Amino acid sequence: MNFEPKLDLDNPVGDHVATTTCYMCACRCGIRVHLRDGKVRYIEGNPDHPVNKGVLCGKGSAGIMQHYSPARLQAPMKRVGPRGSGEFEEISWDEAMELATSWLEPIRAKDPKRLAFFTGRDQSQSLTGYWAIQFGTPNFAAHGGFCSVNMAAAGLYTFGGSFWEFGDPDWDLTKYLLMFGVAEDHASNPIKIGIGKIKSRGAKFVSVNPIRTGYSAVADEWVGVRPGTDGLFVGALIHELFKAQKIDLDYLVRYTNAPWLVIQDPGAADHGLFARDENGDPLVYDQTSATFASGMNVDIAPALVGSRTLADGRTARPVFELMAERYLEPEYSPDAVAEDIGVPAEDIRRIAAELAEVAFEQEIILDQPWTDWAGRKHDKMIGRPVSMHAMRGISAHSNGFQTCRLIHILQILLGSIDCPGGFRYKPPYPKPAPPGLRPHGAPKDVHADEPLGGPHLGFPLGPEHLLFDGENAARIDKAFTWEAPMAAHGLMHMVIHNAAARDPYGIDVLFMYMANMAWNSTMNVADTISDLTAKNEDGTYTIPKIIYSDAFYSEMVPYADLILPDTTYLERWDCISLLDRPISEADAAADAIRHPVVEPDRDVRPFQEVLIDLGARLKLPGFTNDDGTPKYPGGYPDYIVNHERAPGVGPLAGWRGKDGSKFGTGEVNPDQLDRYIENGSFFVQHLKPEQAYFKHANLDYLNWAVEVGFRPTATPTIFQLYSEPMQVFRLAAEGHGEITPPELHRDRIAKYFDPLPFWYRPFEEDMVSTAKYPLHAITQRPMHMYHSWGSQNAWLRQITAANRLYIHHSVGDSINVKDDDWVWLSSNQGRVKCQVQLMDGVNPDTVWTWNAIGKRRGTWGLDDDAPESNQGFLLNHLISELLPEGGDYRYSNSDPITGQAAWFDLRVSIEKADGSGETSPKFEPVGNSSQPTSLTKLAYGADFKRRSK
């Protein structure tokens, strides 16, 4: 008897749809933004987009609330109160630009290195890096050094590719995925799509992770290792494979340096280097001719075993033999490692057996002919359908580089890199291993009023590529020194500390972009804040000037002297470039743009526009014409279209050439951006089926990659199981060569630069008393929050407004706490008070929390009594940017090879706290009078409703 109302079911979503790219995180999915009356009505995934194929994550779907956040900066500001007070005066853009120019101009004219320009979670490093080169400072890097340079460097030195976002498991074909230390990853949606696929297909998914949430919760098997011990776990798997002779020898001989002969002459200057012929090619022993041959020859049968006597009478042994010896050592046997890892030996054996079984008994054969680099035709592609993926759980430890190398070696032994069902490169990868780029920034590269000698970041092959200024580090972060020789992404986490200590030297301006360095992206928050506010005797700041670009009122904003307010991601142009961190897929190269879909309603400007303008004002060569006029008067879109890095190579690879018909290289196309917008703001170049696999050795792929500018030559990428550059550093530590480390650093280099990866105990664990600090403390990213940005979002913060400390029941029992009780968590750095939640799915020696939920009062448009700052906490208070005292020198708390920040090495103790519910430490609230007041009620969408009736 109900009478049903008539519904208006055909209400159009909005009056306009714009297709652009999401930036609620670094995954860069394609989105369709529906607008109604100029307001954002709905954001959905773009089904045509290669990254997300239409789906959208929890953050992306809350984009409306990020875009309309009350924490958005309103106008350029000049600091008027003391640093940290949050007292600002609004200024005009003209004044802001003039101020910045007046600070930077004299530096460039005198000593460019006194500018440190560091960028955080941005995606325009190809522009910012170029700008820094043009400025001439050696002090540039982005967030990679505290993020995942261990992943990048270990992969690039080993096989010219990497996990991180630069490769994927073959989601469609893999039968076994072994995933290490991943909570969210940069490939947020692709991994979710992939996990959905393989689970539905019934492939096995094993997650190695101390914590069983998120992806690990749906894994078929959860391996709850103790943090920092993955190297032992993988070492034991390798041990088992060697023992069982479950190794793809053909693959090793074809694609790796396994047969290359290593000189065995302890004490000699070339001990441990490859024996080479007169052309410098590595030598192998050819079984057919029973002679030495160049490892680059094709028609040979290189021996994998057998000690050989070289022409000079010395001995040389193939890499394979050295590896086998190392990993067959009893110290890598499952029984020996089980206890340390916290995983029973039989499980390790079983997993090894499963890997072998899937790789060798369940191989995939694709009837897809292809041609290898030597021109030989193969009528099939043979796949070993075991794939792996790893991220910060491996990366953010001081043994991360070598552990990551071990994982790659495991994949290579199984023959599973870039084969059907294995791990797949995404173009422009593979690069040569390591890539041909060397770091610039040594004194010879740095000159007043001139661009830097070359790009900042690269891959040293030996001490000659390190960056010193006499005895001292050439860079403010001491990247590419004995402390972090292969610091391929710099050490952003050390910049503020070093600048305040004037070690290696003082700077005049610290210029930062999109990095919340006064809070969640720094280790040791309290000291970082005092470094930012440290003063000289005359009352001036030790770091004299700080320029900062943020879009929101973050914890970093109050510490800057000049604020350059950025737009939100829906208000600006952006370029997601193949020169930078592309969005490619395994069988397609792709890049993308963002374009403004709503007009800013504040006096803000896109940072890229500002940087280009600043470049022109400073008359930087790359940004000024010969006559002194700005080179890109049209701002960033002008730059995106017209900038050429090399002839025909620009920020975007799609629709190049006058008529837009070219990909990769080609003349500037004035219509390029329109073509992108028409196509949904992205471009995809699919590989041909014969190019899709074995890209490291696939002639069709390699030739194409050269043609489109991805690779210098079509020579194959040869997997470096044994890494010669590591041995070169090691030899230097033994006193060989022209550049040798000072005594202080020798043992460290000698120990850790092992050319064959090995496991060692993470530094903090080794240095602090494990009796005093019996537990590991780590963080995970919540899937619905992006670092510190998420909490300003009225919807996302309802999901997580405060973070708990998750502990194993047994830990709870041992200190007699139950859910919701408060505890003190202490490290050698300090202590925080937090509220616990007991759980079962966590390694019993590990406690953890969600990353970056804790907030400082006064920021992010939140009230002072927000749970984020009263119940939530930041683990970073306990993490130190330096290793504990002891020893002759205090190294940074980083990987000794890459300088990657070792966030997850943290050791803690826990005790019950009395009294009630407030976190500690609680920093003083920062002032925020320049910001609008936040609403106390939201009814977003009410307007749309009224209108629709």
Place this chain on the structure above:
Amino acid sequence: MTSLPAPTSKKLGLVIDLDICVGCQACATSCKEWNTGGYSAPLSDHDPYGADPSGAWLNRVHSYEIGEGEDSRTLHFPRACMHCEEPDCVTVCPTGASYKRQEDGIVLVNPDTCIGCKLCSWACPYGAREYDHDDGVMKKCSLCVDRIYNDTLAESERIPACVRACPTGARAFGDLGDADSDVSKSVASRDGYGLLEDFGYKPVNKYLPPRPRRNSNIEAGTQASETIPAADNSATEKLFAWADRVLSR
């Protein structure tokens, strides 16, 4: 009960695969985003930037732990209206604002006649109704009725926002009254179930249970280990002997 429509053959609903839900919250925020400007507009939020933020959400994602030790597991669990076949949330409503559609079984609240007495929310065993304090009316999952029949959307887009967004593909939409529909087939093949079936509301939405954990998917899991020789000094020699062969490139 007089106010439920006679049972109809069409039963639109959702099927949620607990085996692959990773708890990412995409369905929850996407639902909020669509509906705050759609049929249920607005879904108000209180104290959005303050001490006690809360708001109306039509879909919420929980996570639980089941058991301890070896056999324990973590479960992510999205929860919204089940569009029950015989729900009291409809019959208790004094105004008729809460109703179940005759043609497809969708349970809706008429925002123009709801008086906000909240009784329906008390009658729902699944906690699926959310009162909007600001708007003064009851809100609930509308099964995105303004998407699934919306002729201004492309055919492939006529699915609920949460299904459209879900990155893992854990959510599916369809006619559970039609045994041949994809959703019905997946329910049949995976032993899908409704929540609290004993309660008697006959929930239309179904959940697919997590598949059993497989600590080995290899039938002959010991195959390889059998060939693994005892850890003695000869392992290296055996390996070298095995590897010492002509391997052409």
Place this chain on the structure above:
Amino acid sequence: MLVVALALVTVGLLSSMLHLGHPERAHRAFSQWRSSWLSREGVAAILTYIPAGLMGLIWLFDWDTKSLPLLAILAALGASVTVYCTGMIYASLRTIRHWNLALVPVFYLAAAAATGTLLFLLILAIFDQVPLWVAISGVGSLFVALMIKRSYWYRIDRDKGNYTTAMALGIETEAKVRPLTPPHTMPNFVMREMGFRVGRKHATKLRRVTLACLFILPMLFVALAMTMSWAQPLYTLALISAAIGIIVERWLFFAEAEHVAMLYYGTDRA
């Protein structure tokens, strides 16, 4: 007396209207009497106004009083039906085992009768004419209500709930299911509305208060009043005590209720 009754009913109706999100639409609540006890309650309450109102008019304008007894019976019936409907609003909710009991409307009726009688007694006392049988029936109705309440408590204490969290999730397991992370950090509507629970210790205490204030003390006062000359203050005390008692009882009735939906938020059984 009638005025008092009408006033009380009207205050009750108005206050429940003010609790609505849209009081201005309250008239719609009469439409679903076929299925909704809330609707029926409204209809019954409004229908009760008719005889009661007529009585009022008769009394006011001194009309023919012959129809009064009939109207009074109708009004009493209407009131009882209303009270019964109110009870049934709760009793019909299968989601709350503490309410979903036949005893609930019975107690509603008994409590209404008992408290109504107390009020009646006081009014009679004010006019100084309390027939003994009314006083006795006052004690009697209190006693009946007491027995119903006790058997109600006995029932709910024995019922541990049919549903577990595992059942709510549909997971077949003997193991314990624990919430790991709630969907939102701060309590939401459902948790605030249905998650309010009182601790076991408090409940026992509050039951004693109910027993004492709602039943024992009023019975004592009325019994005393029957034997004493200064009855009026005693009846007043009885009524005040009962009023306190009924407030506590009402509060407890809500606080002891466990909603099935709370299984999703950490309750083990419901």
